[in-house]
Amino acid sequence: MYRKLTLRHAKQLAAPHTWAASICPSLFGILYCLLTGKTLYPLQAAGLAAACILMQSAVNTFNDLVDYLKGTDSRSDNVEVSDATLVYERLNPKHVFFLAAGYLLSGAILGIVCSLHLLPVFIGLIGGIVVLAYSAGPFPLNDLPVGEIVSGIVMGGLIPFGIAAASDGKAHGDVLLWSLPLMISIGLIMMSNNGSDIEKDEMAGRRTLPVLIGRERTVVLFRILTAIWIVLIAAGPVIVFGWIGLLSPVLLVIFVRTDFLFLMKTKLQPDKRILQMKHISRANLFGNGACIAAMVLACILS
Secondary structure (H helix, E strand, C coil), X not given: CCECCCHHHHHHHHCXXXXXXXXXXXXXXXXXXXXXXXXXXXXXXXXXXXXXXXXXXXXXXHHHHHXXXXXXXCCCCCCCHHHCHHHHHCECHHHHHHHHHHHHHHXXXXXXXXXXXXXXXXXXXXXXXXXXXXXXXXXXXXXXXXXXXXXXXXXXXXXHHHHHHHHHCCCCCHHHHHCHHHHHHHHHHHHHHHHHCHXXXXXXXXXXXXXXXXXXXXXXXXXXXXXXXXXXHHHHHHHHHHHHHHHHHHHHHHHHHHHHHHHHHCCCCHXXXXXXXXXXXXXXXXXHHXXXXXXXXXXXXX
C-alpha cells in the first residue's frame, strides 16, 4: 500500500540541503555579471537562480527514484531517512516520477523565460539533457567513471556560463576559469558519495571512478583536489580583487577550517558516509560562500 505524496515528501526528494551546489554557482554567475559590467535585471537573476534550483531538485528526485528501482538504496545502507525517502516512506514510484518531471519542466520554462537570448537557452538545453542522462537511459552517467567530471562541469561551470550568456547573449569563456573552484568542489561531492559506496556500487554493477581505481587511490585524489580547491578559494579572490579578497581566507579560517581538516583526513569509509557528506556539504556552502562574499564586497566597494 503506497502512501500519499505530500509536500514534505516533495521537499525531501528535492533535498534542499544539497542546493548549495546550484545556489553558489548561480550567485557566482550573477556577481560575475555585476563585476564585469554586464546587464542582468534583478527579476531575471532571481528567475535564473530559481530555475537552477529546480533543475537540481529534478536531478535529486530522479536519482533517488532510479536508485530505489534498482535496489541500490536500502535501510541497511548508511543513509539518513531524509536522503532515502522512497525506501522509508513507501511512495508510488509513478508519482515520484511525475514530481521529478515537474521540477524539470518548471525549471526549463523558467529558464527560457528569463534567458532573453538563444545562447543561454541552448546551454540550458544541454543541462536538461544531462539531468535526464545522469540517472536514466541505457548508460546513466552516475554509473560511469565520468560522474564527477560531468556534475562538476555542468553545475559548477555551465550555470555561471549560462547566466553570463543571459546578460547579453554572448559566450564569456573567462567565467569558466573564474568558476574552476566551483567545478572542483561539486565534483568532490560526487566523489565523496561514490567513494563511500564502492562496495555497494560494485554489487550493483556500477562502474564509477572510485570503483575502477579503488578506495586508496580515490582518497589520494580526493585530498589532492580538496587542497587545490582550498588554494583557489583562498588565493583566487586576493589575486583578482587585491586586499578586498582577503575576506575569503579570513572567512575560511573562521567558518570552514574544521570541515576542510576533516576532508583532508577522511578515508571515505562507508560507515562514515553521513558525516562525510555533511562536511563536504558545509564546505561547499561556506567555502564557496567565502569566495562569493569577497565578490559581494568587491561589488559594494566598486
